[in-house]
Amino acid sequence: MEFSLSDSLSLEKSIVVVTQKVSCFFDLPVHPKASFFFHIPSFAFRFQSWNNLLALVDKLDINDAIGGPGGFPEFIDKTLALLTNSTTIKRTSLNIEFQYGESQVNTWIRSFLERGCLQLYLNAQSLYTIDTEFFTSNTLVELTITGGFSPDGLLPPGGVFFPKLKTLSLVLMTFVDSDMYELFISGCPLLEEFLLRNDEIEIPPVWNALVSSPSIKRLTIVHHFPNYREAHDGCWFRTPNLVYLDYSSYVPDWYEVDLGSLVEAGGYGDCDSVYDEEEYPDDPILGDVTNLVTGLSNIKTLHLSPDSLEVFYFCCKSMPVFHNLLTLSFESDQKRGWPVLPLLINKSPNLETLVIKGLVHQVTRRCGDACSCIPKRMKKKKKELGICCLSTCQVKVLHISGYQGTCRELKQMRHFLGNLKCLETVNVGVEMNHREDNDVDNKYFRITDALMKLPRVSSNCRIHFF
Numbered sequence: 369m370e371f372s373l374s375d376s377l378s379l380e381k382s383i384v385v386v387t388q389k390v391s392c393f394f395d396l397p398v399h400p401k402a403s404f405f406f407h408i409p410s411f412a413f414r415f416q417s418w419n420n421l422l423a424l425v426d427k428l429d430i431n432d433a434i435g436g437p438g439g440f441p442e443f444i445d446k447t448l449a450l451l452t453n454s455t456t457i458k459r460t461s462l463n464i465e466f467q468y469g470e471s472q473v474n475t476w477i478r479s480f481l482e483r484g485c486l487q488l489y490l491n492a493q494s495l496y497t498i499d500t501e502f503f504t505s506n507t508l509v510e511l512t513i514t515g516g517f518s519p520d521g522l523l524p525p526g527g528v529f530f531p532k533l534k535t536l537s538l539v540l541m542t543f544v545d546s547d548m549y550e551l552f553i554s555g556c557p558l559l560e561e562f563l564l565r566n567d568e569i570e571i572p573p574v575w576n577a578l579v580s581s582p583s584i585k586r587l588t589i590v591h592h593f594p595n596y597r598e599a600h601d602g603c604w605f606r607t608p609n610l611v612y613l614d615y616s617s618y619v620p621d622w623y624e625v626d627l628g629s630l631v632e633a634g635g636y637g638d639c640d641s642v643y644d645e646e647e648y649p650d651d652p653i654l655g656d657v658t659n660l661v662t663g664l665s666n667i668k669t670l671h672l673s674p675d676s677l678e679v680f681y682f683c684c685k686s687m688p689v690f691h692n693l694l695t696l697s698f699e700s701d702q703k704r705g706w707p708v709l710p711l712l713i714n715k716s717p718n719l720e721t722l723v724i725k726g727l728v729h730q731v732t733r734r735c736g737d738a739c740s741c742i743p744k745r746m747k748k749k750k751k752e753l754g755i756c757c758l759s760t761c762q763v764k765v766l767h768i769s770g771y772q773g774t775c776r777e778l779k780q781m782r783h784f785l786g787n788l789k790c791l792e793t794v795n796v797g798v799e800m801n802h803r804e805d806n807d808v809d810n811k812y813f814r815i816t817d818a819l820m821k822l823p824r825v826s827s828n829c830r831i832h833f834f
């Protein structure tokens with residue numbers, strides 16, 4: 369716990385009580401709804417007077433969202449003045465919903481940075497430009513900018529410099545140029561974790577599809593513009609020390625990747641812009657992820673979205689062998705199929721764990737032998753082609769969530785349990801609708817009982833419910 373006055377008080381109540389007490393004690397302007405939270409190590413209360421406590425403040429959370437704007441700037445100004453000599457503030461957050469003077473807000477930000485804090489979180493509902501002349505810090509380790517904050521005009525090269533920053537998150541920011549996030553990256557020579565989220569249609573794309581950094585280890589890109597493929601036609605990941613990648617975007621025409629020692633990857637593909645085989649069979653297939661998938665071939669854990677299951681099938685010219693892949697997890701959607709699953713399983717000889725969120729997917733003529741929904745007319749043909757991909761699969765753990773016990777789901781489970789020979793543990797998360805089901809207990813029993821009665825090809829297989 370970061371802060372506690374009394375064991376009987378919740379954390380939130382403790383903060384409110386202390387806010388009021390601190391406000392009164394230091395003759396701060398009364399602004400009961402504006403939040404200005406002081407976080408002080410709890411042990412300090414036993415030994416320190418309030419005066420000394422101020423010198424121990426290590427976390428400031430400033431928030432006007434539940435109050436009005438009146439008096440708030442004065443409240444902040446005076447409080448910051450009282451903390452001028454504080455050297456202990458490690459984390460500062462500024463959440464502002466209302467519009468204040470831009471120079472005033474910049475003065476606050478400058479004040480936070482000059483105090484030598486380690487973590488800074490900036491969020492605004494209104495639009496503010498950050499005065500980049502003072503937007504630097506020799507101590508900051510973690511920086512998050514979200515909402516209406518944006519740099520003041522075009523950043524000059526070197527316009528951002530955070531020599532110790534390790535984690536940078538830019539969420540829904542507006543830039544005048546789609547290269548500007550690169551200046552943030554190049555101004556952070558020790559950056560290890562970078563998140564760029566740009567998925568609101570009102571905000572123009574701020575990502576030009578290039579990430580180049582020798583230091584980044586964890587990278588998250590969310591770029592959702594399925595109907596604006598002009599944003600970029602290729603994508604570069606020059607990140608030789610990357611360990612984790614979470615990437616969601618439409619699929620461009622080509623990829624050039626150096627993913628180094630990538631261990632875990634997830635996300636991928638926005639199939640809305642790629643292909644809808646059922647509704648528009650004559651549409652061209654757009655995008656090519658072949659190079660990206662090749663760059664993933666050494667990973668241990670792969671998470672795929674419903675769209676990705678189709679992107680990996682339709683937009684990948686050759687599938688590498690995933691020798692190190694131990695865990696494959698994916699999510700199903702009623703409007704997306706599982707076409708790539710047999711290929712992925714066959715290309716993952718050391719797969720140990722299969723994690724599936726929801727079994728219900730779209731039945732298409734591409735359904736392979738990993739699922740049980742092959743149309744009757746094709747069953748005979750498939751049988752002639754050879755053994756089921758699951759029969760040679762080494763998976764020991766099958767983890768299913770969102771199981772509702774429909775006939776189709778039960779049929780799929782029969783298919784898994786009847787073919788996965790190495791299965792040891794099956795975890796099933798049964799999803800019940802407590803509002804609609806009058807007899808929840810009985811239904812739960814019927815669902816679990818039906819699963820327990822399924823024949824299992826592996827004699828060591830145990831089924832657990834969660």
Ligand SMILES: [Zn+2]
Nearest residue numbers: 731735739741
């Ligand atoms: Zn299927």
